[in-house]
Amino acid sequence: MDKTNILNTITLITIFVMLLLAFFLLSVKAKNKLSNRLFAGFLLLTTFDLTSFLTGSYFETNLNFEIFRMTISLLIMPVFYLYVKSVCYSDFRLKSKHLLLLIPFVVANLVFIPRFYLATATESISIYEQFKQMPEIRFFYILAELQYAFYIILVFIILKKYKEIYLENYTNANNSSYKWLFQMTVFFLIAHCIVLFKSLIRYTDYNVLFNSSNAIIGAIALLISCWFVLKALNNPELFKGVDSNMLLVNEALHTKGSAKAKEPSETPKSAEIALQIELVKKHVIENEPYLEPSLTIQELAKQVSIPVRDLSVLINHHMNQHFFDFVNEFRIQKAMQILKDASKSKHTILEILYEVGFNSKSSFNTAFKKHTNQTPTEFRKASL
Incomplete structure (x- = not known):
């Protein structure tokens, strides 16, 4: 079995596990309905993003789908941020102001409209050949990295404050929800660093490493998804948020x-x-x-x-x-x-x-x- 088939197999298993867990979170009766739905949304968006490993030959003839899949990835971190907030604070609710989190996604799609979404079949082939050098693509990657850095810092700040509030107001120092969120954020940070490394070598002559890094990313995604399932099975009542009105x-x-x-x-x-x-x-x-x-x-x-x-x-x-x-x-x-x-x-x-x-x-x-x-x-x- 060659590397491509191994990667496809790992990706399909990961997608199946994530979809199964997302369906479970959407259907199970629980007190934390909002956090469950946000986590399910995060899993579904991540699953859609992982399909990039399966769309190699599909890309040339379906440029619009590939571009849309790329921009959908800009929704992953905002949903993860909302999920962390919903777990940390028991009184958290979605509000109209949270629609502002869609701005990077909307901006990216507007940028892609003229030369990508409206491209003809012939232009699509030309775009594929120059894909890495096109300013819109470079703009997208810069936007994605800036957005990721913003949200990962924001999540760590939220977790730090949540831990301090918890210690100042509760007697059980064994706070499983903090550990879960902190571990998950660290895992995502490590995985993202590997993805960033893969993106960087994509623009170099080391294409052999590119395929190997894809396999590593797929394996990490599978391990993380399995870890999600084990956590959900072993800790069905994992989360206990604090009141957001509490002050340090x-x-x-x-x-x-x-x-x-x-x-x-x-x-x-x-x-x-x-x-x-x-x-x-x-x-x-x-x-x-x-x-x-x-x-x-x-x-x-x-x-x-x-x-x-x-x-x-x-x-x-x-x-x-x-x-x-x-x-x-x-x-x-x-x-x-x-x-x-x-x-x-x-x-x-x-x-x-x-x-x-x-x-x-x-x-x-x-x-x-x-x-x-x-x-x-x-x-x-x-x-x-």
Whole structure:
């Protein structure tokens, strides 16, 4: 089997897997309907783009189809960006302003109309012979690279902010949705670098490498699509977004500072801050709200009758801790008490971590070692 047949086989399998997953996402009943549909749209657009590996001989007689397929690729990153937003923020909704994301796609098609879409059959053959040198094609590739760079940077910024908000407002540090999106973005970045390399050597004399890079891209696409399926099967309830109205502590302080500039008033004194900290800690010790694995800063704010933003500033700024660190500190103290209790020596580590509010062995071990410099098992042996 030659390289072309291998590439075609890999491409067909990849397309089949992606179409199957897209159909599943569109048909399955789930809470995250918007994110599922956006991900399905992303898969369908990627699948259409992958057909370029199968349209070699089709290109000469179907120039319009090939150009349209090229411009469709300009929709992939905008849809991926919207998908990331929908996963990160539970209240995300599509709005009319998102139509602006279509501008590069529209511009590219307008550029191609005069000499490509309106070309005659004879002109199409001539275009094929000069394809790489035509200014419209070069403009398209430059536009595509600029668009990709813009969105990949934007996605990493969104993920960074999402992680910070999550750590400041939630107690479960084992955030699977962040890991999924970050890993997927990194994989796409690596794959794109290989595609960019392929595009560059296309304009050189190293055509042997061009065919090899196509096979590598096809194999990577197949591996990524299979990874998508495995993730979907192993994590059916993977995503848990945060409220987009939540602010980082630095943003909250800035907003608060601006408001106080308009309405002159003194900032809380150190004694008042210390009293608030003492009251919050006393409530947590006496009522043990940390035993609830899904405790959020909103829930704790209701219990201590402090506005969410003020409580977030109190913990993350004045106590210099993320919310999950603050809560996990109490969980670890509780776990240490149980581990030192000889009457509970038969309790397994798994039983103890669930009892004190953790829902993951890895996150429990990480938090325990962070606070004690020992694993739970080492601590128990040293204490009994």
